[in-house]
Amino acid sequence: xxxARDFFWVAIGRLVTALVGLATIRLSTGLLPPAQFGVLSIxxxxxxFCGLFLVNPVGQxxxxxxxxxVDETSLLxxxxxxxxxxxxxxxxxxLTSGIWTLSQPLLWEDxxxxxxAVALMVVSATWNxxxxxxxxxxxxxxxSVGWAAVTVFLGLALSWALTTVSGAGLSxxxxxxxxxxxxxxxxxxxxRRLLPRPTxxxxxxxxxxxxxxxxxxxxxxxxxxxxxxxxxRLFMEAHWGLAELGRxxxxxxxxxxxxxxxxxxxxxFLYPLFYRRIADIGTPDSALAFSDxxxxxxxxxxxxxxxxxxxxxxxxLLLVDSTYQGVVTFVLLGAAIECCRxxxxxxxxxxxxxxxxxxxxxxxxxxxxxLTVGLxxxxxxxxxxxxxxxxxxxxxVITLVVMAIVMSRxxxxxxxxxxxxxxxxxxxxxxxxxxxxxxGPVGVVRAVASVVAIGVVVATWTVALLWKNPGTKRxxxxxxxxxxxxx
Numbered sequence: 001x002x003x004a005r006d007f008f009w010v011a012i013g014r015l016v017t018a019l020v021g022l023a024t025i026r027l028s029t030g031l032l033p034p035a036q037f038g039v040l041s042i043x044x045x046x047x048x049f050c051g052l053f054l055v056n057p058v059g060q061x062x063x064x065x066x067x068x069x070v071d072e073t074s075l076l077x078x079x080x081x082x083x084x085x086x087x088x089x090x091x092x093x094x095l096t097s098g099i100w101t102l103s104q105p106l107l108w109e110d111x112x113x114x115x116x117a118v119a120l121m122v123v124s125a126t127w128n129x130x131x132x133x134x135x136x137x138x139x140x141x142x143x144s145v146g147w148a149a150v151t152v153f154l155g156l157a158l159s160w161a162l163t164t165v166s167g168a169g170l171s172x173x174x175x176x177x178x179x180x181x182x183x184x185x186x187x188x189x190x191x192r193r194l195l196p197r198p199t200x201x202x203x204x205x206x207x208x209x210x211x212x213x214x215x216x217x218x219x220x221x222x223x224x225x226x227x228x229x230x231x232x233r234l235f236m237e238a239h240w241g242l243a244e245l246g247r248x249x250x251x252x253x254x255x256x257x258x259x260x261x262x263x264x265x266x267x268x269f270l271y272p273l274f275y276r277r278i279a280d281i282g283t284p285d286s287a288l289a290f291s292d293x294x295x296x297x298x299x300x301x302x303x304x305x306x307x308x309x310x311x312x313x314x315x316x317l318l319l320v321d322s323t324y325q326g327v328v329t330f331v332l333l334g335a336a337i338e339c340c341r342x343x344x345x346x347x348x349x350x351x352x353x354x355x356x357x358x359x360x361x362x363x364x365x366x367x368x369x370x371l372t373v374g375l376x377x378x379x380x381x382x383x384x385x386x387x388x389x390x391x392x393x394x395x396x397v398i399t400l401v402v403m404a405i406v407m408s409r410x411x412x413x414x415x416x417x418x419x420x421x422x423x424x425x426x427x428x429x430x431x432x433x434x435x436x437x438x439x440g441p442v443g444v445v446r447a448v449a450s451v452v453a454i455g456v457v458v459a460t461w462t463v464a465l466l467w468k469n470p471g472t473k474r475x476x477x478x479x480x481x482x483x484x485x486x487x
Contacts, residue, residue, distance in 0.1 A: 013145030013268070018261040020152040022319055025257060027156070028172055029250055029321035031163045038242030040169030041249040043118060045230040046097045050122045052226040054089040057218035057357075058082065059130060061210065064352060066137045067276055070195065077198040079130075079191075081205040086126050093122035100234075110170075117174045124181035131187035135194075137272045143190055144268070151183030214357050221360035224368040228395060229341070232388075235375055240385045248385050251330025252337065254315060255308055259338040262304050266297050273478040278353050290350050292471030295416040299423035299465045301342050306426035307458045308335035309434055314447035314454075332434065333389050340396030344403045350411035359410050367399030419465050426461060 032040065062082065069075040097118035101111040128151060135144035159175030206215065237245045270293065277289040308315075312331040320327075344363065351359050374391035407413075466472050 013141075013148055015261075016145075016149045017152050017264065018257075020156050021257045021260065024156055024159070025250075025254060025319050026321065027160055028163070029324050031160070031167060032169055032172065032246075033167075034243040034246035034250075034323070035241075036167065036169040037246035037250060038169070038237060038244075039246075040172055041230075041233050041245060042100065042237055042242075043097070043114070043121075043169065043173045045233045046100060046118050047093060047121045047125065048230045049096060049226050050089045050093040051125065052222040052229070053219055054092055055086065055122075055126045056222045057215045058085055058205070059126070060218060060352075061206070061214055062130070063133065063137065063275060064355070066134065070138065073196045073198050074203040075134075075198075076192065076195050077201050077203040078205045080201075081203075082130075083127075085205070086123055089126060090119045090123040094119040103238075113174075114170060117170060117177055120181060121173065121177035124177055124184050127188060128180045128184035131184060131191050133268075134191050135187065136268050137275070138194070139272075140190075140194065141268075143194075144187075147183055147187040147190065150186065151179050154182055155179035214355055217358035217361060221357065221364045224361070224364035227368045228364065228371060228392075228399065232371060232375065232392060236385060236388055239375075239379055240388070244385045247324060247327050248330050248389055250320060250324045251316075251327035252334040252389070254320060255331050255334025255338050258308055258315070259304060259342060262300065263342050266300075270296065270475055273475045274349065275352075276478050277475070288474070290353055290411050291413040291415075292474050293349060294346060294413055295419060295471040296466070296469060296475060297346055298343060299416075299419045300462055301339060301346070302420075302423035302427050303458055303461050303465070305335050305339040306430040307454050308338070309430040310426075311451055311454045314450040317444065317447045318451065329386055330389060333393050336393045337389075337396045340393070340400045344396070344400045347400075347403045347407045350407040350413070353411055356410055359406055363399050363403035363406055366402045367395045370398045371395035416469070416471065419469065422465060423461075426457070 028040070029037070062078070066075065069078060094115045098111065098115045101114055106114075128147075132144050132148050132151075135141075135147070155176045157175075158178050159172045162171035162175045165171070233245060233249065236248070274289055274293050309332055312328050312335070316325055316328055316331060348360055348363075351357055371392060374394065375388060378388055378391065
């Protein structure tokens, strides 16, 4: 019953977040013209740089050792030291955003507002994500869902209110930052209330040798990952302008929003179980845990890719303002990009089993190199931004292939070939339907019917893939909290 109850809370939380996310796309595309949407995408890119390059390596380290630190009552003491690093990351966000503003024709007061907003966003997003994720990792699913829901609802309300007044991408960004700050305060207080007080303050955030063996290699990998995920926007903005960037990002964001529902559900529900299983390094169960995670999520990601392709036109009509209706190509490419990204991230968890984070550098480095070379080549010709996004998709494929090769050498795993083959069926069908143009423009009624039909097919296919899946069963058998403390 514990697994069913936990899944209920996580599913409710992701459903709420997804619905608010879809409403966010509709409202933001209606309020922001393409150029301002481009500004918003650049501000998010600057935040992502600090989050991925500076914060994510330490954050993953905390997630990796959460259960061990709770057992020894040292987590709160270590989190206090983490706060200083978060402030440093916020300062880096202020610096990078200040440098970017120098290339824009802005008033000084606007530059100051951008610097302050990015710094606030880095700090609040980091602490909000850390606190909400810790609640989930420790088995307090309902509290985690509650604070996440408070954050997204506040973000939508504040961003809408500020942007209605100004019509600027900075206003939408600021509303999100303020909501994350409020949620961070509440979730952080809840974490402190639930965790046992440390008996000593001797604990260090980073154990000896961790900086060299774990943090720095992971920072290098996530730096390359940032370039693949959003850093390229700086290049595209400089070459094609904010308006063209804004149109492209709307299509890509619609695809990523759909993927975030499934990926976040998986991360919130299954990843804590996975980290609990690999807490004891070197055991047979820690090695098997990776195969179980891979065979549970990988086929589902393929089905989601098929659904995104099949529903691209209908989703655009229903969820995006008419100003951006011509970006269907970016949604289709976004499906390929997101599929490669999530599968690469899934394979990358193999490095967590034995903490071999340096092995992540070659895959993400190869993808980043391919993207950089491809974009530079395009600038030599009269290429369009659509071709640039095609290069981005190609770089994602390269990252995935190299990641599969490297991780297979690092961690032995077995694929459930029947389920992977079953997941390829809807992928092939959706590609065929698009290639013969059977998924063209539709009316509102037909679009709603198409989305519902696709949703039913995806749900049915997913249940079939998970039905009697031995890897899923082993993951669900894990208990995050000791017996007697499951409430």
